[in-house]
Structure formats: C-alpha cells, structure tokens
Amino acid sequence: MRVCVLGGGVVGVASAYFLAREGHTVTLLEARDGLGLETSLANGAQLSYSYVAPLADPSVLPKLPGWLLDRDSALRFVPRLDWQQWRWCLAFLRACRGSVARRVTAELLGLGQLSRARVHELVEREALAFDYQRNGKLVVYRDPEAFAAARRQLAYQATLGSHQQALDSAACVALEPALAALRDKLAGGIHTPSEEAGDCHAFTVGLADAAARRFGARIRCGVRVDGLRREGRRVVAAQTSAGDIEADAFVVCAGMRSVSLLAPLGLRLPMYPLTGYSLTAPVDPARHLPPALSVTDLHYKVVYARLGGQLRVAGMVDLVGRHARADQRRIALLTQQARETFPGGADFDAAATWCGGRPATPDSKPLVGATPYSNLWLNTGHGALGFTLACGSATLLADAMAGRPAALDLSAFALGR
Ligand SMILES: Cc1cc2nc3c(=O)[nH]c(=O)nc-3n(C[C@H](O)[C@H](O)[C@H](O)COP(=O)(O)OP(=O)(O)OC[C@H]3O[C@@H](n4cnc5c(N)ncnc54)[C@H](O)[C@@H]3O)c2cc1C
Structure with missing residues (x-):
C-alpha cells in the first residue's frame, strides 16, 4: 500500500519506519527543511x-x-x-x-x-x-x-x-x-x-535514515501540507507546496498542526x-x-x-x-x-x-488509529511523552492499518474515546 505520513517529528518518523518495515511504500512529508525541528528538537530526553x-x-x-x-x-x-x-x-x-x-x-x-x-x-x-x-x-x-x-x-x-x-x-x-x-x-x-534517556532529535534523524536506507521510505523535507483533498469518506491526495500527492492511505502526525489540518474535514482533535x-x-x-x-x-x-x-x-x-x-x-x-x-x-x-x-490531549493519551475517513489515520497528541511513546504508538498504528489484532486495546487511544 502507498502510505503518506504527514509530519516528520519523532512520531511521524517512527510511524514511517514501522510502516516501511512492513513493506508499505512510504512517503513522509515534512514542512521544515529538516526532521524533528519542532517539538522533538530539544525536549527533556x-x-x-x-x-x-x-x-x-x-x-x-x-x-x-x-x-x-x-x-x-x-x-x-x-x-x-x-x-x-x-x-x-x-x-x-x-x-x-x-x-x-x-x-x-x-x-x-x-x-x-x-x-x-x-x-x-x-x-x-x-x-x-x-x-x-x-x-x-x-x-x-x-x-x-x-x-x-x-x-x-x-x-x-x-x-x-x-x-x-x-x-x-x-x-x-x-x-x-x-x-x-x-x-x-x-x-x-x-x-x-x-x-x-537519549537525544530525541538525533533519534528522529537516525530512524528516518534507517527507514529510507533499509526499507525504501521516501523522506521529503521542505514540503508543506496545506490540506487534504477528499472524495466522499476517502482522502485522495495531500495538497502540498510541491503539488498534490496521492496515496492509498494518509497518516496525520503533524503535532499541534494536526488540529488545523483536520478541521476542514470536520474532525475535531482535542489538543x-x-x-x-x-x-x-x-x-x-x-x-x-x-x-x-x-x-x-x-x-x-x-x-x-x-x-x-x-x-x-x-x-x-x-x-x-x-x-x-x-x-x-x-x-x-x-x-x-x-x-x-x-x-x-x-x-x-x-x-x-x-x-x-x-x-x-486533556487525558494525556495520544490519538492513535482510525478516523471516520476510511483511509485516514491518526498518530498524534502525545503531549509530554512523545519520545517515550512514539515507537509503541507507531506499532499500534501499523497493527490497526494492517487490520490485525493490536498489541493493546486500540479503543483506549481512539478519537472520540
Ligand atoms: C519542554 C519539553 C520537554 C519534553 N520532554 C520530553 C521527555 O523528556 N520525554 C518525552 O517522551 N517527551 C517529552 N516531551 C514531549 C515530546 O517532545 C513531544 O511529545 C514530541 O516531540 C511530539 O512529537 P510529534 O512528532 O508528535 O510532534 P513534532 O515534533 O512537533 O512534529 C510534528 C512535525 O510535523 C511537521 N508539520 C506540521 N505541520 C505540517 C504540515 N502542514 N506539513 C508538513 N509537515 C508539517 C512539523 O514541522 C513537525 O516537524 C517534551 C516536550 C517539551 C515541550
């Protein structure tokens, strides 16, 4: 499946890595000129x-x-x-x-x-x-x-x-x-x-490199997503500063920007x-x-x-x-x-x-998993624990997207829980 991951902080990169490792054709889009330059840059480690x-x-x-x-x-x-x-x-x-x-x-x-x-x-x-x-x-x-x-x-x-x-x-x-x-x-x-403990920014950059080198993920920095084009209950393309990018599935990992990206689709993220x-x-x-x-x-x-x-x-x-x-x-x-x-x-x-x-999020749990759009997925809202939880939540996401039983109860992390 062609998967487009939106956002190249620690959560987006972990998502891209685990999805690419499963054999998906992954493209990660990051607005900044490098990875992990927003909240994942100099956190508490x-x-x-x-x-x-x-x-x-x-x-x-x-x-x-x-x-x-x-x-x-x-x-x-x-x-x-x-x-x-x-x-x-x-x-x-x-x-x-x-x-x-x-x-x-x-x-x-x-x-x-x-x-x-x-x-x-x-x-x-x-x-x-x-x-x-x-x-x-x-x-x-x-x-x-x-x-x-x-x-x-x-x-x-x-x-x-x-x-x-x-x-x-x-x-x-x-x-x-x-x-x-x-x-x-x-x-x-x-x-x-x-x-x-460890350096979250260095982890993010290193893991993206591994995803690209070992599993063929395409990491595109300097590409800003301005919106998502939909047809009915499916998203068909990310509308970006580099033109429309189509995929079979989209994963939103854009940190706080996830809220404004999804609002036009009628999705309210409590972040x-x-x-x-x-x-x-x-x-x-x-x-x-x-x-x-x-x-x-x-x-x-x-x-x-x-x-x-x-x-x-x-x-x-x-x-x-x-x-x-x-x-x-x-x-x-x-x-x-x-x-x-x-x-x-x-x-x-x-x-x-x-x-x-x-x-x-108000209850400190990330938002991981499906949305009302059949091919739009969430992995965001990690609050004070994004470095700690990124690899776990990326694993849950990959389970959910594969349609197999997840390692943990996904309903605990669902939007609208
Ligand atoms: C002071 C502080 C201390 C912390 N200490 C710790 C700690 O010790 N341990 C811990 O586990 N967590 C800690 N955290 C929390 C952790 O840093 C965050 O939970 C984590 O970085 C969130 O990662 P993210 O990938 O969701 O978001 P981000 O790192 O913000 O990544 C989102 C990415 O999406 C990109 N983006 C946004 N909009 C678009 C768009 N439209 N198009 C393309 N790209 C876009 C952004 O440029 C950004 O790179 C701390 C946070 C702070 C502020």
Missing part, C-alpha cells in the same frame, strides 16, 4: 516508560489557583479568549477523577512497555547514535506529603508490573552524588532502574499546546559534576538528563495560548532552579535555550 501518570488527576484541583496566580509556578495557566483553550480545560477538569487517572495510568503503562520493547529492538537492529543510556531515573521529592503520594503511586504501579524502589534522602545522594547539595532538603526519592522550556548546558568533566542518572526534581517539576558532553534540563507546563513565544522570565527561572539543584552540574551561563509546545 527522557524515555520514562514508567512515569506516564496523566496530568489530569484529582490532586491538581486544589493547585489550580496557584497555576492562575503564581507567575513562577511550575504549571501556569493564562486564560485567553480562545474557545479551544476553554474546551480543552473543561475536558481536562472532567478527566481529573481518580477512576479516570487510574485507568489512564494503566493504559499508558501498557503503551510505555510496548514502546520500551520496540526501542530496545531498534537499538539492536539499527545502530542508532542518539546518546542513548539505560541509566535509570531518580525522582526526588522535597515535600513529605508529595513523597507519601508517590509511594502510594509506586504501590499501584507495582500491581501493573513496574519495578520501582522508594529511597530516603541519604540513599538518594548515595545513588546520585551530584544531589549532595539537596541532602537536607529531600524527603526521599523513587528509583526506577529501567528508565532510559492544545502545553508550552515548556529546556536548557542544554555544556559539561566539562574536569570542572562539573552533572547527574549520571536521569533525575526529576519534583518540587520544581524539572527533569535532567546527561546527553554526551551536555546536560539537558527541561521543565514548565504553561497553558498560555496557541502561539506562545519564549518567555525570558521562565527561562531565567529554569536556569535558577537548575543551579540550585545541581550547583556546579554544568556551565549554565553557556546553555542553549529552547521552547516548545507539547501537543497535549
């Missing part, structure tokens, strides 16, 4: 298969006033005259129920486990160079109540097959000596040895960007002591990952509009928090800064 609990959870409700009023809160909400923002927020509030959060956690853990198996297989088969590390993750807590809640989540996730361990402050520092400055502030931490920031700071081993593990400082909701000679720092979840620009105040705050958590961890003065919009 975490392959955090076990940290998939949704943002929508009953515990966030008392925190909402802080998100509105505190400009330095890790999560910020700035209301706009934008019905898409309000519709997303209402759906988010509806998802803030314990029963929904538990079910979504179980579904995303399943997808995370599937993704991990696929990443391991790719690392074996494709010799991808993306600063990949199986270094484990340590999430540290300063607030005893938050740590107690994390231990309850650990107990729940243990019933679903996760292997994690709760540590006191001294054990956290023994495991990750770079945390020494926080010794007296920590309530404890949760260690997950099976978590991994909104959650803006976040990252720093990529150089590390001089003679002068700096960066963390060796992937670390999340839950107090600030900031993640840290070592990528070769650099330390990647990422954080902030800002619901501030569809076209948010980098806010220098947020970047300064992130830099200050990184310095406090890991003084001497990297050269933060020389850090490259970045801002991206996580393409998020």
Whole structure:
C-alpha cells in the first residue's frame, strides 16, 4: 500500500519506519527543511516508560489557583479568549477523577512497555547514535506529603508490573552524588532502574535514515501540507507546496498542526499546546559534576538528563495560548532552579535555550488509529511523552492499518474515546 505520513517529528518518523518495515511504500512529508525541528528538537530526553501518570488527576484541583496566580509556578495557566483553550480545560477538569487517572495510568503503562520493547529492538537492529543510556531515573521529592503520594503511586504501579524502589534522602545522594547539595532538603526519592534517556532529535534523524536506507521510505523535507483533498469518506491526495500527492492511505502526525489540518474535514482533535522550556548546558568533566542518572526534581517539576558532553534540563507546563513565544522570565527561572539543584552540574551561563509546545490531549493519551475517513489515520497528541511513546504508538498504528489484532486495546487511544 502507498502510505503518506504527514509530519516528520519523532512520531511521524517512527510511524514511517514501522510502516516501511512492513513493506508499505512510504512517503513522509515534512514542512521544515529538516526532521524533528519542532517539538522533538530539544525536549527533556527522557524515555520514562514508567512515569506516564496523566496530568489530569484529582490532586491538581486544589493547585489550580496557584497555576492562575503564581507567575513562577511550575504549571501556569493564562486564560485567553480562545474557545479551544476553554474546551480543552473543561475536558481536562472532567478527566481529573481518580477512576479516570487510574485507568489512564494503566493504559499508558501498557503503551510505555510496548514502546520500551520496540526501542530496545531498534537499538539492536539499527545502530542508532542518539546518546542513548539505560541509566535509570531518580525522582526526588522535597515535600513529605508529595513523597507519601508517590509511594502510594509506586504501590499501584507495582500491581501493573513496574519495578520501582522508594529511597530516603541519604540513599538518594548515595545513588546520585551530584544531589549532595539537596541532602537536607529531600524527603526521599523513587528509583526506577529501567528508565532510559537519549537525544530525541538525533533519534528522529537516525530512524528516518534507517527507514529510507533499509526499507525504501521516501523522506521529503521542505514540503508543506496545506490540506487534504477528499472524495466522499476517502482522502485522495495531500495538497502540498510541491503539488498534490496521492496515496492509498494518509497518516496525520503533524503535532499541534494536526488540529488545523483536520478541521476542514470536520474532525475535531482535542489538543492544545502545553508550552515548556529546556536548557542544554555544556559539561566539562574536569570542572562539573552533572547527574549520571536521569533525575526529576519534583518540587520544581524539572527533569535532567546527561546527553554526551551536555546536560539537558527541561521543565514548565504553561497553558498560555496557541502561539506562545519564549518567555525570558521562565527561562531565567529554569536556569535558577537548575543551579540550585545541581550547583556546579554544568556551565549554565553557556546553555542553549529552547521552547516548545507539547501537543497535549486533556487525558494525556495520544490519538492513535482510525478516523471516520476510511483511509485516514491518526498518530498524534502525545503531549509530554512523545519520545517515550512514539515507537509503541507507531506499532499500534501499523497493527490497526494492517487490520490485525493490536498489541493493546486500540479503543483506549481512539478519537472520540
Ligand atoms: C519542554 C519539553 C520537554 C519534553 N520532554 C520530553 C521527555 O523528556 N520525554 C518525552 O517522551 N517527551 C517529552 N516531551 C514531549 C515530546 O517532545 C513531544 O511529545 C514530541 O516531540 C511530539 O512529537 P510529534 O512528532 O508528535 O510532534 P513534532 O515534533 O512537533 O512534529 C510534528 C512535525 O510535523 C511537521 N508539520 C506540521 N505541520 C505540517 C504540515 N502542514 N506539513 C508538513 N509537515 C508539517 C512539523 O514541522 C513537525 O516537524 C517534551 C516536550 C517539551 C515541550
């Protein structure tokens, strides 16, 4: 089958790879001059298969006033005259129920486990160079109540097959000596040895190269899709800056742009960007002591990952509009928090800064699978977990398109679920 994949971020490239590997004739269209230059560019680098609990959870409700009023809160909400923002927020509030959060956690853990198996297989088969590390993750807590809640989540996730361990402050520092400055502030931490890290952009570029070289996928950068031409309930062509491109099937993986691409077809994707920031700071081993593990400082909701000679720092979840620009105040705050958590961890003065919009659904689950159009498929809306879940969701997509039983229940990720 001729398959046209729209969008060359990590999700589009993973989709193209798995579909090409099955024998489909794949063409991937990417508007930018290179792959992975939007949200997949400089994210937190975490392959955090076990940290998939949704943002929508009953515990966030008392925190909402802080998100509105505190400009330095890790999560910020700035209301706009934008019905898409309000519709997303209402759906988010509806998802803030314990029963929904538990079910979504179980579904995303399943997808995370599937993704991990696929990443391991790719690392074996494709010799991808993306600063990949199986270094484990340590999430540290300063607030005893938050740590107690994390231990309850650990107990729940243990019933679903996760292997994690709760540590006191001294054990956290023994495991990750770079945390020494926080010794007296920590309530404890949760260690997950099976978590991994890597450079999402390098992964995206390397996987696209493998798809093209080994399975004949055609990767076309600099081709912008402006719309989809349909006949009845079928899409017949992508209307692009390089003319109409016909195919037997179309897969939409255009990140946040998926929403406006599909609106003219009457499809409403429940997605909104959650803006976040990252720093990529150089590390001089003679002068700096960066963390060796992937670390999340839950107090600030900031993640840290070592990528070769650099330390990647990422954080902030800002619901501030569809076209948010980098806010220098947020970047300064992130830099200050990184310095406090890991003084001497990297050269933060020389850090490259970045801002991206996580393409998020209200319940944190991606949209994967069929649409009301017989040959139009979705793989988008991965929010804060696109790198982690890309290979799992691409596998589900390939199952669905082949019409064979999927590795997981596809209805959990369907549009209109
Ligand atoms: C601060 C931050 C930290 C993060 N940390 C992590 C992390 O540690 N781990 C993790 O798993 N995830 C993380 N994420 C989330 C992750 O980065 C995203 O979920 C993921 O990159 C989404 O990938 P995507 O392919 O769906 O979208 P994108 O990467 O945005 O790709 C969409 C592509 O489609 C192209 N496109 C759009 N419109 C068109 C068009 N009309 N025609 C052709 N091409 C088009 C775009 O140019 C783009 O390349 C983080 C995100 C942020 C912002």
